[in-house]
Amino acid sequence: MTAGSNLEKILKSGHKAVTCECGPPRGADAEHFRHKASFLKGCGDAVNVTDNQTAVVRFCSLAASKILLEMGLEPVMQMVTRDMNRIGLQSNVLGAAALGIKNLLCLTGDHQSFGDHPQSKNVHDLDSIMLLHTVKTMRDEGKMVSGTEVQGRPQMFIGAAANPFADPQDFRVVRMGKKIAAGAQFIQTQCIYNMERFRHFMEMANDMGLTEKAYILAGITPLKSVGMANYMKKFVPGLDVPDSCIARLRGVPKDKQAAEGIKLAVEQIHECLEMKGIAGIHLMAIEWEERVPEILETAKLVPRPKVD
Amino acid sequence: MVIGESKPLAEILEMIKDFKKVVVAGCKGCVTVCNVGGEKEVAILATELRIARKASGNELEIKEYTCERQCDPEYIEPLDDLVTDADALVSIACSVGPQYVVARYPYLNVYPGINTTCIGGSQEHGVWKEFCQACGNCIIHHFGGLCPITRCAKQLLNGPCGGSSEGICEVGKGSIPCIWQLIYDRLKNLGHLHNLVEVKLYKDWSTSRDGGLRTMIREELKK
Numbered sequence: 001m002t003a004g005s006n007l008e009k010i011l012k013s014g015h016k017a018v019t020c021e022c023g024p025p026r027g028a029d030a031e032h033f034r035h036k037a038s039f040l041k042g043c044g045d046a047v048n049v050t051d052n053q054t055a056v057v058r059f060c061s062l063a064a065s066k067i068l069l070e071m072g073l074e075p076v077m078q079m080v081t082r083d084m085n086r087i088g089l090q091s092n093v094l095g096a097a098a099l100g101i102k103n104l105l106c107l108t109g110d111h112q113s114f115g116d117h118p119q120s121k122n123v124h125d126l127d128s129i130m131l132l133h134t135v136k137t138m139r140d141e142g143k144m145v146s147g148t149e150v151q152g153r154p155q156m157f158i159g160a161a162a163n164p165f166a167d168p169q170d171f172r173v174v175r176m177g178k179k180i181a182a183g184a185q186f187i188q189t190q191c192i193y194n195m196e197r198f199r200h201f202m203e204m205a206n207d208m209g210l211t212e213k214a215y216i217l218a219g220i221t222p223l224k225s226v227g228m229a230n231y232m233k234k235f236v237p238g239l240d241v242p243d244s245c246i247a248r249l250r251g252v253p254k255d256k257q258a259a260e261g262i263k264l265a266v267e268q269i270h271e272c273l274e275m276k277g278i279a280g281i282h283l284m285a286i287e288w289e290e291r292v293p294e295i296l297e298t299a300k301l302v303p304r305p306k307v308d
Numbered sequence: 309m310v311i312g313e314s315k316p317l318a319e320i321l322e323m324i325k326d327f328k329k330v331v332v333a334g335c336k337g338c339v340t341v342c343n344v345g346g347e348k349e350v351a352i353l354a355t356e357l358r359i360a361r362k363a364s365g366n367e368l369e370i371k372e373y374t375c376e377r378q379c380d381p382e383y384i385e386p387l388d389d390l391v392t393d394a395d396a397l398v399s400i401a402c403s404v405g406p407q408y409v410v411a412r413y414p415y416l417n418v419y420p421g422i423n424t425t426c427i428g429g430s431q432e433h434g435v436w437k438e439f440c441q442a443c444g445n446c447i448i449h450h451f452g453g454l455c456p457i458t459r460c461a462k463q464l465l466n467g468p469c470g471g472s473s474e475g476i477c478e479v480g481k482g483s484i485p486c487i488w489q490l491i492y493d494r495l496k497n498l499g500h501l502h503n504l505v506e507v508k509l510y511k512d513w514s515t516s517r518d519g520g521l522r523t524m525i526r527e528e529l530k531k
Contacts, residue, residue: 099409108464108469111461124463124464125511127462127463127465127466127467129466129508130465130466130508161470161471163469166470166471166472166473167468167489168492168493169473171492173467174504178505178507182507194510237365238470238472238478
């Protein structure tokens with residue numbers, strides 16, 4: 001056990017884990033965040049808190065993670081290397097650990113040209129893989145990037161993201177392997193819609209022994225409508241939404257599309273969980289937190305097991 | 309070489325709107341090669357400024373000169389005679405040039421007439437592209453001779469990110485190739501893909517502008 005977080009305990013005990021996601025708002029409205037997060041109580045083993053996702057300014061993941069802790073929810077704090085240099089990043093890792101945050105997801109982050117401040121500078125002093133190495137070194141060796149000794153090591157369960165659907169295809173698993181070598185103990189994947197391609201990705205991961213070294217959680221995002229599916233297909237780079245998914249939503253009346261999207265998501269969850277090497281799912285119900293209990297109930301993934 | 313692009317005429321006109329006598333100074337170095345600040349462009353800009361000012365009933369007296377190089381003090385000297393009675397100077401050298409002019413003439417108003425965009429090269433006639441960010445510690449040999457610090461939007465040393473699709477970077481609306489796809493392809497061709505498996509750790513940015521203003525001294529060349 002490295003951090004002793006609930007997520008780590010669940011995964012170590014062999015249960016299929018469930019993580020959810022909750023994005024902080026574009027303002028200081030903590031109540032709004034608490035309200036969204038309240039739907040996730042009892043749903044997942046931990047809740048990801050995004051860090052200015054899609055490069056849009058929101059209240060910071062450190063503060064949002066602390067709010068989740070106060071609510072009795074376990075956060076997976078996300079950190080991107082876009083907005084802070086190694087000084088800021090390490091400082092936040094230490095601060096997060098000091099506040100009792102035990103899961104950390106290390107990302108590079110979306111480019112700022114996609115967000116609400118495209119005129120901003122980006123930092124990229126480190127990339128996600130270097131950040132993984134940084135956190136692991138602080139935790140296991142008590143050393144900062146500079147070699148300076150850490151007074152009080154941050155006990156973190158360290159995670160990373162992987163996108164099985166970007167190019168070059170053959171390199172995606174290798175890059176996930178680099179993340180694991182650098183320190184990632186769990187992986188949350190990009191939203192999966194193309195099952196064939198994901199199956200192929202997982203076969204390669206199994207062959208390379210990566211599923212023995214890290215827990216892989218399959219990323220699932222329920223589609224709310226044909227419009228959303230089309231948007232994801234056309235405008236979100238590195239996402240593969242097969243036409244069959246869109247056709248299926250289109251095949252039902254508009255007011256039934258959301259229900260069909262949830263049905264599809266549940267099927268995807270089961271399909272992923274049956275794949276060798278999948279340790280759980282990461283459910284990203286984007287601005288749809290209130291439907292998470294229903295999805296997980298239908299998937300028979302709640303109530304969550306308790307592990308000590 | 310240093311690449312630049314002309315500033316809009318209106319912006320330059322606004323800069324010099326209060327002046328009657330202006331020098332337009334070009335440079336025979338990089339900006340001549342990228343067709344933005346050489347002798348020809350000096351003549352064109354001077355003509356455009358004259359016409360525009362005449363049209364607005366506020367005539368402008370312009371002197372034209374193109375330095376051998378504007379990044380060398382001795383080649384700035386020939387401007388001495390031209391600037392004596394000038395109100396301002398517009399330099400269309402890269403931004404090094406006007407700063408050399410400023411250093412020599414403490415009481416002269418100096419304005420940049422071009423935007424210095426990057427260190428790069430020409431691709432075809434009329435097309436230039438960035439290749440180097442002058443980080444001060446070249447590491448391109450680890451990446452098949454291609455620079456991810458300059459050519460990856462996220463400066464990844466462990467790319468490609470999840471935004472690489474069919475060889476195209478997610479940034480730039482489809483116009484920019486993913487340098488990491490090119491690095492991958494090249495290392496594959498060379499049989500060196502194993503280079504990409506190894507985790508690349510921290511870059512020391514102190515040789516870049518992050519370490520403060522860079523000055524290079526070659527003792528053996530100093531007099």
